[in-house]
Amino acid sequence: MQCGECLTAPPPFAHAIAAVDYGYPWDRLVAQLKFRDALDLGGVLTGLLREAVEHSDAPRAELVLPVPLSRERLRERGFNQAWELARRTARALRIDASASALLRVKDTPHQLSLPREQRAGNVRGAFAVDARSARVLQGRSVAVVDDVMTTGTTFAEIARVLQRAGAREVHAWAVARTPRPDEG
Helix, strand or coil, X not given: CCCHHHHHCCCCCCEEEEEEECCCCHHHHHHHHHHCCXXXXXXXXXXXXXXXXXXXXXXXXXXXXXXXXXXXXXXXXCCCHHHHHHHHHHHHHCCEECXXXXXXXXXXXXXXXXXXXXXXXXXXXXXEXXXXXXXXXXXCEEEEEEEEECCCHHHHHHHHHHHHCCCCEEEEEEEEECCCCCCC
16 A cells, blocks of 8 residues: 555655554564664564565565664664564565675764654765675665664665665565654
């Protein structure tokens, strides 16, 4: 199902899949994974995402990538929650995954702290394809995984970067999607 905004201004990614709405209890589980090192929750959240992907009518992806963290944020957190979700989901779906094909080349403020209209500018130029990995993208359908999709601007920026690098199509996969304020 497409929203009205996607019909009038289609995003650069082919499909978006989110397992649950970002609300109770899922918001708490995602926050625990992300900020409290609760890696044991990765299995539950991955199961939700895998099930949503399997029940989707979207074409099958051939490669799974996580939304990358900047070096600073990775050092601070100690792990990338998107990679934890991506690698487990890829394994469950028997799809190749790569933690290094996509890079975050600019450390940016958390999207959550910014108003909707500033988010696209915040992530513009923040991502790049690792030159050594570019060939694995050529002509492939790529799924990008993150824990939460709010406005879709991070996924949109990544989709543009991957398509310029040769990906045939890009899919946005998230465990949770933040409902728009007018939904509900």
